[in-house]
Each structure stands twice: as structure tokens, then as C-alpha cells.
Amino acid sequence: MKKVIFWVVIGVVIGVAGLGGTNYALHATGSNEFCSTCHANDAAKEWKASKHYTNEYAVRAGCSDCHIPEAFIPKILRKMKASKEVYGHFAGVIDTPEKYEAKRKEMAESEWARMRANQAQECRKCHFMAELNNPEKDYLADMHKTALEGGQICIDCHQGVAHKAP
Template structure:
């Protein structure tokens, strides 16, 4: 029985390491935008980003992940697990992704963070959320800034 258990564990771990290696798992620990292009469904978005005005100043992580250390890694883990599950088990995987409400909020937060000197007359980050008009988002007008396909 012990031999079977060891065999199952070795096969399981070997399969996990093989999958992690082939999926370029370590690349996801970086902030390199090329890691976001490991999946072929991101080719168009990655190509658009490479031609965008933000290519020289912002990575995918700069826009799509929180800037605070703990929030960033929690969001990265949630996204990674979600994508891994979808690519492994979802038979109706979309060819184009749509950002979740949470990701849309992070992108808006990051637009304001980086562009606050220009938008401080329009956006007042010192107001409590219930006192802010959140109906208009930066990407409502600036859709193609990071990549042409909206989120």
C-alpha cells in the first residue's frame, strides 16, 4: 500500500511540476508583460499594448493589479488560479476575456494613481466612495490607451 501511495504522490507531483514548467509558471511571479502573453488568447491584446502609448511607461501589472504589495499578490493569485481553472476545466472558454468588476475598479484606481496631477480637478480621491460619482470611468473616453480591445 505504501508503494502505491508513493507512486501516486510522485506521479502527482511530477505532473504538477511538468505542467508548471510548460506553463512558464515562474514568469507569472514577475511584472513582465510578456508573461501575460503566455496564453495565445492574449496575443492580440499584447500586440496592441506593444503599439500603445503606455508601452514605455506601464506594464500590464501596473494597470491591472493593485500597487500595494499584499493586494497585488492576492489579486495575482486569484487571477492565476481562476485562469488555470478556466483553461483546464472550462469547455466553453471564451476567445476574448472581459475584465471582472473588481479588475475594472483596479484599472480605474490605477489610472487615477498615475494621472492624479492631471485629473485632480475632475476626481477627488479624498472623498469617501459614497460621495463620488463613479459612473464615468477613465476608459469610457480613453478606451485604446493600453490596448485597443476594451475590457
């Protein structure tokens, strides 16, 4: 019996440590700095020139805010897909500006498809279009309401909000 308890305790300790480690790894691999180790000259450079990097409200949207789902399972799935990026990095699939441009459309379409599948939930974490209040363009609130109720999503109309549109 003592032995069983011993192993249960060991199991719990390893389990908790493992979860903590996973969470730490997930966090570390979601920072702007981490993404920029590979994307400094392409995606990150364009992001820095966008309103999502600097704006009059001094609110910043980082890579993960738009690209990494918050829920645990979708997050893990996205990270698993990222192993393709690590492979791609060593295979040099986007290691020159020319190769990046040639692949941009395919990558953008893959990202749009991901967002289409979840109704662009990442955008809606920050933008509450039902609360839009722009006295100078008051038609925008109604326009968004109609479009979103009609099943359109942000990226149907807004492309290239952090990078050059393909």
C-alpha cells in the same frame, strides 16, 4: 532550551526563505513576458499597438502597472484569482480569437469592477490629473477636476486604453 532555540532558528530561516521565494514568485509572475506567454495573440498584441507601449515620452506602462495592485494583500488576492486563469488556460476558454472576442466583454467588465472598487488607483499611480498642463486644451484640467470630484473614475470615460474596447 537549546532545542527550542534550534527550532526557533530553523523556523526563522525557513520563514525568511519562504517570504523571499514568495516575493520572487510574485515578481516573476508579474512581468510582461510572463503575461505574454498566454496573452501574446490577444491582450499583449493590442497593448503593443497602444500609446501605453510606445509614445513620445518613451514611458511604458506594463501589464502589472495596470492590472496588479502594489499593496501586498490586494496583490496576493489578485494572484489567487489568477489561478482561475491557469485553469481557464488548460480548459481552453480563450484559446481562439473567436472565444476571446466572445469573452472580452465579460473580462473587461470584471476588470472595470476591480478598478471601480479602488478608484482606478493603478491609473492614478502615473496620471496626476490635478497637475495636467496642456496649454492647447486648457479646459481639460477643469473638466477632469469636476468629473473626478463628482465621483467619476478614469475608466468611466477612458476605455480600451491598452486594448480594443469591448
